[in-house]
Amino acid sequence: MRSLGIGFWIALLLAAAGFLIVPTLILNAPIEPVMGLVQKIFYFHVPCAIMLFLSTFVCAGGSIAFLFKGSERGDRLAVAAAELSVLFGICVLTSGPLWGRKAWGVWWQWDARLTSSLLLFLMMVGYLIARRYGGPAGRKLSAALALFAAINVPLVYKSVDIWRTVHPQTTVVPKLDARMRPAFWSAFFLMTLVWALLLMIRVRLERARGELATLRLDAEDLAEVNR
Amino acid sequence: MKTASKMIHRAVLAAVVLVAATLMTSASALAQQFEKIENIPKQEIPAGRFVGIAYGIIWLAVLTYVLLVAGGLKRVNHEIADLKRRFGSGGDGSRS
Numbered sequence: 133m134r135s136l137g138i139g140f141w142i143a144l145l146l147a148a149a150g151f152l153i154v155p156t157l158i159l160n161a162p163i164e165p166v167m168g169l170v171q172k173i174f175y176f177h178v179p180c181a182i183m184l185f186l187s188t189f190v191c192a193g194g195s196i197a198f199l200f201k202g203s204e205r206g207d208r209l210a211v212a213a214a215e216l217s218v219l220f221g222i223c224v225l226t227s228g229p230l231w232g233r234k235a236w237g238v239w240w241q242w243d244a245r246l247t248s249s250l251l252l253f254l255m256m257v258g259y260l261i262a263r264r265y266g267g268p269a270g271r272k273l274s275a276a277l278a279l280f281a282a283i284n285v286p287l288v289y290k291s292v293d294i295w296r297t298v299h300p301q302t303t304v305v306p307k308l309d310a311r312m313r314p315a316f317w318s319a320f321f322l323m324t325l326v327w328a329l330l331l332m333i334r335v336r337l338e339r340a341r342g343e344l345a346t347l348r349l350d351a352e353d354l355a356e357v358n359r
Numbered sequence: 360m361k362t363a364s365k366m367i368h369r370a371v372l373a374a375v376v377l378v379a380a381t382l383m384t385s386a387s388a389l390a391q392q393f394e395k396i397e398n399i400p401k402q403e404i405p406a407g408r409f410v411g412i413a414y415g416i417i418w419l420a421v422l423t424y425v426l427l428v429a430g431g432l433k434r435v436n437h438e439i440a441d442l443k444r445r446f447g448s449g450g451d452g453s454r455s
Binding site for chain 1: 404406407409410412413414416417420421424425428429431432435436438439442443445446
């Protein structure tokens with residue numbers, strides 16, 4: 133069993149510091165005049181959405197390595213990232229409607245951004261289901277699904293600019309009030325750290341599972357020889 | 360032939376006028392039924408609670424995931440140690 137690297141502990145320390153600093157920055161950020169207090173969901177909703185996109189891309193990258201080079205490492209990375217996609221998808225799809233209920237008066241709207249985000253989330257859920265219940269071909273099937281999910285990401289991102297939607301456009305972050313930027317970017321940095329830490333421990337679990345499977349096969353071989 | 364065409368024309372025109380008249384009557388009736396309601400209770404959505412729930416869900420989801428992965432890692436490492444202990448003398452843990 134390999135020990136955790138120094139990078140993991142530094143990231144953990146920074147994340148712990150972030151948990152103290154970021155809420156203070158968010159509380160001190162000015163209240164948005166149109167939406168009011170509920171706009172503060174933005175500081176975690178958007179970083180969660182970015183982590184959903186990032187996880188999907190990493191999953192697709194790992195899947196490509198697995199599909200075309202047979203890389204087990206790529207496959208481990210892909211499954212870890214797929215789980216993170218689902219995790220951050222849950223965060224986005226629950227924090228969004230809470231914000232929407234106050235800002236738009238409805239929990240959900242079948243507009244381009246919300247619907248395509250839900251589709252992306254369902255694709256990543258599909259990845260995990262195909263992998264778990266797809267039998268011997270499950271890993272390849274899910275890897276192919278990850279490629280389609282990655283293609284969907286730019287569509288989700290640009291949907292607010294292409295179609296008329298109730299969701300704010302992609303210009304929100306670049307045009308953010310200067311006094312709100314420290315809160316947003318610190319929250320983004322914290323979320324990225326949390327994402328990286330989660331990915332590291334999840335890949336580690338997958339590697340340990342692989343090692344366990346090999347050991348079990350060795351044990352079976354040994355039992356066969358001794359018989 | 361010309362007379363029949365004229366008759367159809369007139370019948371269509373009469374039907375259109377009849378439909379328009381019916382619609383206008385019902386519309387004006389609806390307009391007369393309108394009553395201005397004063398002092399409607401304003402729906403107040405508690406923003407603070409929503410912000411709290413959103414943050415709570417996000418961190419609860421992350422924490423649950425960390426606990427699940429940590430639990431899985433602990434269980435798998437325990438099984439690995441157990442197998443190595445039982446078959447340790449037989450090999451180095453790699454499949455030949």
